[in-house]
Amino acid sequence: MCGIAGLYYPATPKPVEPHRIVQMTDAIAHRGPDGAGVWTAPGVGLGHRRLAIIDLEGGVQPMATPDQGVVVVFNGEIYNFREVRAELEALGARFATDSDTEVLLHGWRAWGPGMLSRLNGMFAFALYDETARSLFLARDRFGVKPLHYAELSDGAVAFASELKGLMAHPLFRRTPDFRAVEDYLGLGYVPDDASLLAGVKKLPAGHFLLLRRGHPVPEPARWWDIDFSKRAAGKPKDLQAELVEHLRVAVRSRMVADVPLGAFLSGGVDSSAVVALMAEASKAAVKTCTIGFDDAGHDETAHAQVVATRFATAHSVRRVAAEDFALIDTLVAAFDEPFADASALPTYRVCELARESVTVALSGDGADEAFAGYRRYKFFAAEERVRGLLPEGFRRSVFGTLGRYYPKADWAPRPFRAKTTLLALAENGEFAYPKAVGVTGPDLRQRLYSSEARRVLGGHRAEQRYVDAMRTAPARDALDRAQYADIQHWLPGDILTKVDRTSMAVGLEAREPLLDHRLVEFAATLPPALRIHGGEGKWLVKKALEPWLPKEILYRPKMGFVTPVSAWFRAALAGEAAALGRSKLLASTGWFDLGVVERLAADHKAGKAEHGRTLWQMLMLERSLARLFG
Structure with missing residues (x-):
């Protein structure tokens, strides 16, 4: 795992000073503490920070062909590099290292952009071709690894793994884009098609960008997409067997490393499945780690211990206080842009713990999106059945009216929050x-904004990208469309960003076997009844894993890394919440009605309303703005 950065001049080959590249890579040194390298030529410069995982001696970057005709910097892992290497050797390629990076050099010469479909891995890389005088930027199918780029005032295109790499260049101009604030407040993160810094773009997951000398900067081209429109044939038992084989192959392929390797273990279905299959494939005890909380309502260590005992893992546990908000500034520095998923705090802590004994850790991320594990899928599917039974006009009239007058009960268990359900059924x-996926709803956002901010938005809404994705999804039904939209937006924008930034902040490589593209492509073909059955999400996964895991693990309610931010803003962070309404920094933006912010904090502290997640968003936004523009 690594960090990459560089410059490319599309119009004219201006000289690139190596120290400019060093400045950019130094800003992301945490991503690669094991080494650094720079390569320059007229009109191009490539920089690399290395976390050595495969071929510790030979995998130094930037890496070039012997004739210096193709040069690459690479962040990630190609899990099937040996198979691809054998194919290239059959075509006449001669390899000088045992590194997966070298596969990209020979693969480019053999297949050009077509090599991407042959790669099974997580990656973001930049490859310069001297003959074509082109720079090729590519990102993996799901967006596990990040890549940002921007055009500078001198005509260069700058790129880096993280925003701080771009910001290290003296010509990079820091201008805020308020539309990204709307996106952030609506979704809880700045999505991959937006940036808080105007002019910055993020190469979308499953896309590449080919820059050529003498040509304008084009739009990225999609090279992969998930397809929910097909349906697998076969009996459930046969599909279970096929699923297990996909899981087995995915986990084993991600256990290849020349450094110590382990796994995160929460005690949930997904991480437990990964550990079970690692134990099956490993001669030695699997190293596992778990974070526990001093609040019993959020603690899963007992469930993790059940799995650790069952598979005789070398298990490490560390407990942290529920009031672990001392990490706020650390997270702001790691994420650059505001990020409001508070589970980033325990994720950072478990990465810290893992790094004490391993350099690579396997996680269980991705299965909820692929196999419909989130509770929101179950609720959405039930709502869609109701929508299908009643005419749209009737729903809008009856449910809309009832929803508007029904009292709001944020404090109640979800089944009793009828106002939210009624309003959802009306649409x-x-x-x-x-709206179910998001954080701060459209109505509250409009109240928060100043009149000038609403004018600047010009009708732009955070949710529209979801609407567009669901309408154009290669899908058969509503559940397909919801999962497709989450894979396009939620997965890269929230889940994978969270894991990448927190793991890289401590120099740890995190791998996601449950995002093996063959596994996810198989999952997308499953009939909806095998994804959600009898109200149980990930049904086929759980049935398939019954021989490995006890039912108390498979069928217990999903918890996840829950952080009690609402309680914090009624106690230890109540002063921080109140101060948001008096923030000189927020006032200077002209974006918000701070009187509304102040009332939200007061009502939340008094228990009159539930605004914990919105207050957390505002706090993280203020801290991020101070870091980016202060």
């Missing part, structure tokens, strides 16, 4: 679902 699914 079509593609409008209702993104």
Whole structure:
């Protein structure tokens, strides 16, 4: 795992000073503490920070062909590099190292952009071709590894793994884009098609960008997409067996490393499945780590211990206080842009713990999106059945009216929050679902904004990207469309960003076997009844894993890394919440009605309303703005 950065001049080959590249890579040194390298030529410069995982001696980057005709910097892992290497050797390629990086050099010469479909891995890389005088940027199918780029005032295109790499260049101009604030407040993160810094773009997951000398900067081209429109044939038992084989192959392929390797273990289905299959494949005890909380309502260590005992893992546990908000500034520095998923705090802690004994850790991320594990899928599917039974006009009239007058009960268990359900039923699914995924709803956002901010938005809404994705999804039904939209937006924007930044901040490589593209492509073909059955999400996964895991693990309610931010803003962080309404920094933006912010904090502290997640968003936004523009 590594960090990459560089410069390319599309119009004219201006000289690139190596120290400029060093400045950019130094800013992301945490991503690669084991080494650094720079390569320059007229009109191009490539930089690399290395976390050595494969071929510790030979995998130094930037890496070039012997004739210096192709040069690459690479962040990630190619899990099937030996198979691809054998194919290239059969075509006449001669390899000088045992590194997966070298596969990219020979693969480019053999297949050009077509090599991407042959790669099974997580990656973001930049490859310069001297003959074509082109720079090729590519990102993996799901967006596990990040890549940002921007055009500078001198005509260069700068790129880096993280925003701080771009910001290290003296010509990079820091201008805020308020539309990204709307996206952040609506979704809880700045999505991959937006940036808080105007002019910055993120190469989308499953896309590449080919820059050529003498040509304008083009739009990225999609090279992969998930397809939910097909349906697998076969009996459930046969599909279970096929699923297990996909899981087995995915886990084993990610256990290849020349450094110590382990796994995160939460005690949930996904991480437990990964550990079970690692134990099956490993001669030695699997190293596992778990974070526990001093609040019993959020603690899963007992469940993790059940799995650790069952598979005789070398298990490490560390407990942290529920009031672990001392990490806020650390997280702000790691993420650059505001990020409001508070589970980033325990994720950072478990990465810290893992790094004490391993350099690579396997996680269980991705299965909820692929196999419909989130509770919101179950609720959405039930709502869609109701929508299908009643005419749209009736729903809008009856449910809309009832929803407007029904009292709001944020404090109640979800089944009793009828106001939210009634209002959702009044809308079509593609409008209702993104609100269920989001954090601060459209109505409250409008109250928070100043009149000038609303004018600047010009109708731009965070949820629209979800609406568009669901309408154009290669899908058969509503559940397909919801999962497709989450894979396009939620997965890269929230889940994978969280794991990448927290793991890289401590120099740890995190791998996601449950995002093996063959596994996810198989999952997308499963009939909806095998994804959600009898109200149980990930049904086929759980049935398939019954021989490995006890039912108390498979069928217990999903918890996840829950952080009690609402309680914090009624106690230890109540002062921080109140101060948001008096923030000189927020006032200077002109974006918000701070009187509304102040009332949210007061009502939340008094228990009159539930605004914990919105207050957390505002706090993280203020801290991020101070770091980016202060």
